[in-house]
Amino acid sequence: MEQYTRAELVSSRESLWAICGAAFQAYENCKLEKGDDPEACLKKSIAVTGCTQKIMKDIVALCNPELKESATCCEENNMRTLKCPNEEKALENCFENNVLPKYK
């Protein structure tokens, strides 16, 4: 399982939620219903990680410069993303043009 930094995940959060949003929501609902037992929602947690890995792999393959720029900006601003609107916009545009059509 590839490990991605928090900055990379925060930068590409909109892209991830655009595709894996339903899985995230189902996982959170399961957690609320069944408590904190990791085994109770194992299938949903596997779905969440699998979807995230898949999308992140595509983003790294197709939008690596934008992702790197956005993550660097996020890291340099103490994990704050309000100061990097241009970088995020570039990443989102790249995602919409290159990655999103694959999943439609």
Add this chain to the structure above:
Amino acid sequence: MTINYRQRWVQDLPPVGGYPKIHFGRRSPPPVSGYWMFGVTFALMGVGHYIFLKDKIARIADEEEENRRLTYILPIIQAENDINFLASPHKNVYHTRYMPPQTPHKRTYAALPKRLFEEKH
């Protein structure tokens, strides 16, 4: 330039009617009313408070937005944690609990003869 010492010396006299009067007495500044000072002070304080509070409200809103954005990755982190926890090499993960440090307590002193702790009258 030559000086003619034979010329008649004439002393300069003050202008007709005398020199103008010199105001050498103490002069106090024009009075500022208390109401005016009160008003200016509160106006300045009001402007300062307005700027500060406006900035603070904006900062709080920004912080809320940042926190909201950070929460978007929580399911991912939580799911990864769950999987890592279940895949951890430890046995009995459900039954392992934190063991507090063993400090000398009743049991330590139980081995010693009780008379050591009896008060002497």
